[in-house]
Amino acid sequence: MGFPFEQATWDSVVGAMYMGAGGSMPAIITWISAILCLWALWAGNRKEHKLYSDFK
């Protein structure tokens, strides 16, 4: 990733300025983060059920 413009100067930045701007990286990272949210829900639910079982 890194600075998304050819020249390493802020003068070249006129719009989007995040890493991966103009490429497919933002979309990839978006999907990864969404999958992480789903995983967190699944893992959290599993842990909660385990806590109930241990409590019993």
Place this chain on the structure above:
Amino acid sequence: METQLATLASQLDTLKAAAAVTNTMFAETYYYLSIPLMILIHVGFLAYEMGASRTKNVLSSGVKNILAFAFVLPTFWYFGWWLYWGFPTGWPGAPGLNGISGIEYANSIALPWVEYMGPNIADNASGVFWGAFAMFAATTASIMSGAVIERIQTVGFVILAIVLGSFAWVVAAAWGWHADGWLVQKWGVHDFGAAGLVHAVAGFFALGVLINLGPRIGKFNSDGSSNHIPGHNMPLTAVGLMLIIAGFWGFLMACVIVPGEAWSWYGDKFSTIYGTPITLSALAFNILMGMAGGTIGAWVMTRDPFWMMSGMLAGIISTASGLDVYWPGLSFVIAMGAGLLLAPAAGFLERRGIDDAVGAVTVHGTIGIYGMLALGIFASGYPALQGAAGEVPTVSLMGQIVGSVVFILLGLVPGYLVSLVLNMVSMLRVPKDAEEHGLDLVKVASSAYPEGIPISAPPAS
């Protein structure tokens, strides 16, 4: 002479450019500052719900509330913002009359991987608008949070919060809080401060969940009579409600469109989201009078500090739809009516076996609809949008009724259906023995009061 004129023209251009920059920086700062104010709402909800819980459930109530905030923010970024811009005209997302809606428009500005959804030096608006709306989303989800304390499963609750915060209210906002929204264009629905599309949607969503969730153990007796289950810390609850009200100012501030930008409705006036004019002075008059009226009405009816603080909140909600146009004395009267209505409305629900631990269905659902209808009665005939007389819809009681019915359904139906499915897969309610012994003991790694405050006694069997 010509040289002087050229110099003056150049200086004027420089001044105009500087003024434009100042306006842009002001607009961005205005919405940016509304965000931490709205986070105060969540500080308030956290205190309010933890105070309303018994000591055995304090921390799990807090965890649940914090997680709603944490999961609604990314999901609103993934798809909530896109929904708002994509569907004001309904399915299948055709563009609206003002050219700022429809699937193609939403795809260009609100898909989470487009350039306007991240740092962009040429864009001083998208992030702060998104941030303000994301806080509206998180607030909507938090409204449901208090009603379901002490017996709901954490992940089941988070799923419900996502459905409410990143879907249900967003559809309501697209339809009734957008200049292209079909409720606005066809019915003249006007809801400046989101009494219907946030509060009523959230309140009725909570009702749908409560129907499937069931009451807390010990709430109702076999003869149908109810028992009051007091929270362990009323002062914390009261302070929490006051913090919600402080944060509400940020919410209402963010409902206003700043002038002078390319996306503004006016060059020289604030406007509502519908493009109708408004001043912050109008908000100051009406919010404060609403707060006062609601508090006083609830005090007369109950003399209970919990209901008085809820009355203060209900006072704002009941006047929210018309904060831009009400005379302050009228705001006081409407709000006082809301304060008087609170306890009887809550009692009505309780007599039907609904255990709403904090009165969320009443304060937000019932009073949200009351506020929508009050506008239809008192502001009938006001133009709902910018435009020439006869060419724009006007506010009407019928329009507000239609809007209210739509908002109720947008809350109640998904709340009921999603919680029904969660119940069927055992993800809605905690096991009975976990509820009896306390959710903190079962679910949370730490203790709220490791010394000094006794754990609540188990219910009599």
